Amino acid sequence: MQELFLIGIGTGNPDHVTREGARAICEADLILIPRKGSGKEDLAGLREQIITDLSDTPPPLAHFDIPKRRANAGYLQGVEDWHDAIAQRWQEAIARHKDAKRVALLIWGDPSLYDSSLRIADRLEPKPAIRVIPGITAIQALTAAHAIPINELGAPYIVTTGRRIRDEGWPDPVTSVAVMLDGECSFQSLDPDRYDIWWGAFVGMQEQILIHGPLHEVSRQIIDTRATARTEHGWIMDIYLLRKRAG
Structure with a gap:
């Protein structure tokens, strides 16, 4: 065999x-x-x-x-x-x-x-x-690159896709969501004032790109950076973590 x-x-x-x-x-x-x-x-x-x-x-x-x-x-x-x-x-x-x-x-x-x-x-x-x-995993590489834990203290997290964020919205009641397989920057479908984002492309490679901040401040930067990198390389591998803000 x-x-x-x-x-x-x-x-x-x-x-x-x-x-x-x-x-x-x-x-x-x-x-x-x-x-x-x-x-x-x-x-x-x-x-x-x-x-x-x-x-x-x-x-x-x-x-x-x-x-x-x-x-x-x-x-x-x-x-x-x-x-x-x-x-x-x-x-x-x-x-x-x-x-x-x-x-x-x-x-x-x-x-x-x-x-x-x-x-x-x-x-x-x-x-x-x-x-x-x-x-x-890409999740491990992302959290290591940003030097952050994936979840808040004692709290669960969800791993999902951009398609489900776009079609179904935020998966309550969790406060932390890792998003994979998202070619359309589906975080645009969420209220940008309610979330922080840790985004990375080519994580762990020489071409690594990292962006972090409140979603309303860095959303456009991520979209533009992603488009430029994809054009330069002909492909892109990216992943991000979203965390809901308190209040």
């Missing part, structure tokens, strides 16, 4: 990879490298650089193209169909290397947090033995 290693690699900084993750990379027979299209070549390049930095004799790489997600079937069905298509690309890439017993995928952040690699792996036939190696 083949083994499939899903290796959390943090936010693109080779120092984020754990010793367990580094060992799994070095011992892999094959590493799958996704390509996300024109303008996003850096994402594959970062994975390849991490592999080179951690291994004197890097294992073979198998590149595959990520299919586009259809938007005409509704969000959830569109994602389900997209995952089916990605699983097929994985299957095809693995089938071209039948002798590879230990196949690895490098996952941004951690495979368990707002990442679908486990759901995609569950679609493979025949099903490999799945091994998960945890990594530093």
